[in-house]
Amino acid sequence: MPHLPSRRLDRRSRALTPCLAALLILTAAGSGCTDGTSDNDSSGGDAKRTPKELFVDSCATCHGVDGRGDGPMAAELRVKPINLRLLKQENGGTFPTREVQRSIDGRAMPRAHGLPKMPVWGRQWIRQGLSEAEVQARSIAITSYIASIQD
Numbered sequence: 001m002p003h004l005p006s007r008r009l010d011r012r013s014r015a016l017t018p019c020l021a022a023l024l025i026l027t028a029a030g031s032g033c034t035d036g037t038s039d040n041d042s043s044g045g046d047a048k049r050t051p052k053e054l055f056v057d058s059c060a061t062c063h064g065v066d067g068r069g070d071g072p073m074a075a076e077l078r079v080k081p082i083n084l085r086l087l088k089q090e091n092g093g094t095f096p097t098r099e100v101q102r103s104i105d106g107r108a109m110p111r112a113h114g115l116p117k118m119p120v121w122g123r124q125w126i127r128q129g130l131s132e133a134e135v136q137a138r139s140i141a142i143t144s145y146i147a148s149i150q151d
């Protein structure tokens with residue numbers, strides 16, 4: 001067989017490289033790298049998942065399952081993930097719902113002042129095929145979970 005479809009394979013493996021880099025950083029966060037055609041159902045289906053499951057999927061690698069900032073990846077990070085259980089205390093006893101939602105989404109955050117290491121979930125989830133409404137719903141669900149685990 002002289003004509004193997006090697007060009008296609010080449011293109012694929014080249015396209016995969018930045019993906020793999022992203023995967024190394026984010027796989028365990030459940031975000032992975034998807035072009036919207038994979039079977040990995042990260043878009044939709046949120047209604048069947050609890051806020052806790054959504055949190056564990058996207059956040060626990062860095063912030064830990066309990067939100068204490070001690071996820072398996074935390075040790076590798078120069079800027080440490082924060083302890084999400086202290087947000088209420090640190091905000092004078094009121095859980096800062098809007099700010100948390102905005103931090104998760106990330107797209108409206110001024111990068112220069114804000115969160116250099118937090119993934120921009122709004123962008124990430126849109127890329128994975130979620131609609132704007134689904135991104136909002138997921139941010140709200142995850143925020144409600146974080147609110148429920150305040151110390």
Ligand code: HEC
Nearest residue numbers: 029058059062079080081082100103104115116117118142
């Ligand atoms: C790749 C590691 C990583 C993942 C995954 C991650 N975070 Fe973070 N997060 C951080 C780091 C590091 C910080 C500290 C601030 C920064 O980025 O400099 C942070 C900060 C935060 C903050 C504080 C924002 C503020 O205003 O101070 C919130 C809230 C937060 N993360 C929520 C989440 C939620 C919810 C998820 C899942 C949807 C998540 N994080 C996933 C690394 C991560």
